[in-house]
Amino acid sequence: MAVAEVWGRTQGRVRFGPFEVDFDLREIRRHGTRLNLQEKPFRILQILIEAGGGLVTRKQLIAELWPDTYVNFNRSLNTAIYVLRQTLSDSPRKPRFLETRMGLGYRFIAPVEWISEASHPPDDSAMIDSIAVLPFENVQRDPELEYLARGIPETLIRNLSAIEGLRVVARSASFRYLPARFDACAAARDLKAATVVCGSVVSRHGRIAINVELADVATGLRLWGELYQCAVGDLLDIEDRISQEIAAKLRSRLSREEKASLRKSYTVNPEAHEFYLRGQFYANKMTEQALAMSVAQFEAALRIDPDYALAHTGLANAHSLYAFLNILPARQVLPKAKEHALQALRIDDELPEAHTALAGVMKTYEWNWAGAELHYRRALQLNPNYAAGHRLYADYLSASGRHQEACREMELARRLDPLSLIINMELAWIRYMARDYAGAVELAQQALDLEPLFAPSLHALGLVHQQLGHTTAAVDALLHACALSQRHPAALAALANAYAAAGHTMRAQEIFLELQALSSYRYASPYGLALASLAVEMKDTAIAFLETACADRDVWLAWLKVEPRWDPLRHDPRFQKLVARIGLSDKP
Numbered sequence: 001m002a003v004a005e006v007w008g009r010t011q012g013r014v015r016f017g018p019f020e021v022d023f024d025l026r027e028i029r030r031h032g033t034r035l036n037l038q039e040k041p042f043r044i045l046q047i048l049i050e051a052g053g054g055l056v057t058r059k060q061l062i063a064e065l066w067p068d069t070y071v072n073f074n075r076s077l078n079t080a081i082y083v084l085r086q087t088l089s090d091s092p093r094k095p096r097f098l099e100t101r102m103g104l105g106y107r108f109i110a111p112v113e114w115i116s117e118a119s120h121p122p123d124d125s126a127m128i129d130s131i132a133v134l135p136f137e138n139v140q141r142d143p144e145l146e147y148l149a150r151g152i153p154e155t156l157i158r159n160l161s162a163i164e165g166l167r168v169v170a171r172s173a174s175f176r177y178l179p180a181r182f183d184a185c186a187a188a189r190d191l192k193a194a195t196v197v198c199g200s201v202v203s204r205h206g207r208i209a210i211n212v213e214l215a216d217v218a219t220g221l222r223l224w225g226e227l228y229q230c231a232v233g234d235l236l237d238i239e240d241r242i243s244q245e246i247a248a249k250l251r252s253r254l255s256r257e258e259k260a261s262l263r264k265s266y267t268v269n270p271e272a273h274e275f276y277l278r279g280q281f282y283a284n285k286m287t288e289q290a291l292a293m294s295v296a297q298f299e300a301a302l303r304i305d306p307d308y309a310l311a312h313t314g315l316a317n318a319h320s321l322y323a324f325l326n327i328l329p330a331r332q333v334l335p336k337a338k339e340h341a342l343q344a345l346r347i348d349d350e351l352p353e354a355h356t357a358l359a360g361v362m363k364t365y366e367w368n369w370a371g372a373e374l375h376y377r378r379a380l381q382l383n384p385n386y387a388a389g390h391r392l393y394a395d396y397l398s399a400s401g402r403h404q405e406a407c408r409e410m411e412l413a414r415r416l417d418p419l420s421l422i423i424n425m426e427l428a429w430i431r432y433m434a435r436d437y438a439g440a441v442e443l444a445q446q447a448l449d450l451e452p453l454f455a456p457s458l459h460a461l462g463l464v465h466q467q468l469g470h471t472t473a474a475v476d477a478l479l480h481a482c483a484l485s486q487r488h489p490a491a492l493a494a495l496a497n498a499y500a501a502a503g504h505t506m507r508a509q510e511i512f513l514e515l516q517a518l519s520s521y522r523y524a525s526p527y528g529l530a531l532a533s534l535a536v537e538m539k540d541t542a543i544a545f546l547e548t549a550c551a552d553r554d555v556w557l558a559w560l561k562v563e564p565r566w567d568p569l570r571h572d573p574r575f576q577k578l579v580a581r582i583g584l585s586d587k588p
Helices: 039-050 058-065 073-088 143-160 184-190 232-250 256-263 270-283 288-304 309-324 330-347 352-364 369-382 387-399 403-416 421-433 437-450 455-467 471-484 489-501 505-518 526-535 539-552 555-559 564-569 573-581
Strands: 013-016 019-022 027-030 033-035 098-101 105-108 113-115 130-133 195-204 207-216 222-230
Touching (some): 019 039, 039 058, 039 073, 058 073, 058 105, 073 098, 143 195, 143 207, 143 270, 184 195, 207 232, 232 270, 270 309, 309 330, 309 352, 330 352, 352 369, 352 387, 352 555, 369 387, 387 403, 421 455, 455 564, 505 526, 526 564, 539 564, 564 573
Antiparallel strands (some): 013 019, 019 027, 098 105, 207 222
């Protein structure tokens, strides 16, 4: 039987890696984005897939695709194979999909999933309860478009969170899946989402092409898709249209409040919005240089639109990060954070992120614990699905000594954002603060299962091992944390403490001296210097550094009441006065 009578007759769709091929429509998509593939390369792909991993010879391909023999058929086949590999981003030397058998032909070597056509997309009356919005693909890998590839999905996450009964996977979880490396539906299954939004951005002749698709995760069926072409200045309108189109597919009816929230615009100025998206992009990098860029972008947005509440909130969070990342003293940056959080709330009192930003300043800078709780609770009332809000409130409860409430709140945060590195790490952290060391070890290990090289998780694991008396394991974990964090002062202070607990007094002393030297040319938290002093049994020096930390309003003082490493000072009246000074009692 001739090859043509066997191959090329397949119907339906298949999925492999990040690609989906529809043989009926004769099209190929990557993460939902349609790719241009000419007829001959497409038919080669179809033939190879139909061969089920078996060898297809060059002679068979030529007979199928070029039945009328002519001189250049070898060159034509080579060109078609080259185009196919380019489309699949495949390498002939290290193939993932298309393997060359020298002198023989080709094999398709990737696992192929056939998508059942018996499945149907959910009807309008079905209640879709969850959605993941993945970062968009920056097709041209243009650094100038990266902020859009991240910023547009962030806006969609915010907008879709307004739909009642819809769990929107948090950014910290969904943005772990970069479009060039993961299949969209597989990523959404990991995130336990019923539907997934993916897309791409491309720059064409000064305009932006944005391709967006919504898919049902269980069946892989495309529920909706659209290609938008616009100038950057039209981005606000496009984001609103995308949000409304997706919402219409998820719910047959929306309440008046939900519709209003989807249409809510925090600025009408497209240039200000572009600066805001850039600011968020840099802030998420959480490095000193990126934070400076972030502040500059948010400030540029506010020069254009001083009433842009989201930009004020972005600035509040950026200034707070300077203190929490041990870059600048709290007294230098947290008053600015408060100013912008208050301004954001004056503009829009229903902005959850502004409430949590203000609550953070009240807790760590003003030591106004009652006021902080009111704002944390208000943020969660406005958005019960706000995973970061639940996490921050859990930290507040833990620092206050309300450990059971803290654990419940952090577990809720993890249910909303199951793959968040920070949330999984902080589950271990608050168990440590609650002195549930066995539970904390298990949770720290789970966090490291998600990302073995996440320095904060190693830091938490080291602290827990120290309390359990596993001094060698504690030192080992904290050495890794120091290396990964480029010898961050907090990691160094913890290492000094662990060395002392292991009986390595000289090494603890060396770390203490290193921290003192470090503080001569960059900001080093006096709270960390106090811990290092305590490690080498310099209790009076530790108290003196804690006094300096109080004067500086060091953000880490919030943990003074519950941190186990302060136990050697618990009965010292000077320490008890310090705990009272920050608005807490040292009693359980």
